[in-house]
Amino acid sequence: MSKHGIILFGHGARDPRWAEPFERLASKLRAQRGDPVSLAFLELMSPDLPSAVAVQVDDGCDAITVVPVFFGQGGHVRRDLPEIVDKCRANHPGVRIDCATAVGEDEAVLDAVAGYCLRETNP
Template sequence: MGTHGMILFGHGARDARWQEPFQRLAAKLGAARGNAGPVSLAFLELMTPSLPDAIDAQIAGGCTAITVIPVFFGQGGHVRRDLPALIDACQARHPGVTLRCAGAVGEDDAVLDAVVQFCLRNDAD
């Protein structure tokens, strides 16, 4: 049985500091998953690795299943159009690997609840 990897997929930015919270998220997720499989980052543009490169790397490392988690706040054009096209192209290149894509993290009620709690902690009375 192969390994199940996870890839956190973000937009990317020109400023390298933009990815710092994503790196922290990947480290926390990796620690929470333990030995369940690798966690890595990938970006749509302006940063590396690209999603195809991250998928290739996880497959080269022995993953036979990969879940892509879009760390976008909502389902904009990148998540609705660009990401499915990338997943389809990667799936065509790796037909023996199971690629799954979750919804955008910001669409999950638990994430929204966490943002509400953050806002309340920072509410100046």
């Protein structure tokens, strides 16, 4: 049976507590779907994206969607990420690897952030 993996791609940071929201996000997704959900980081944290892709391919995924968990689409999302994804595609030619737009570009995500800001100023 084919599986469609999700990889949440974040920047990474020195402080391990930085990754907590990413872990919570992965848990929420795992509660709503049976197919693999994992994390990958650009730098400072592991695994990197090629390693996370390889694990999902070994796990039977023939489609993988990489979701950049970034607010803005700067050089990391527009330049670094496509290069890494191209390498992953070359490593796994039989697997379809798609890349979503950064989550911060999504209207519903921005609405939720706006709601948070309003709650913080009108407690």
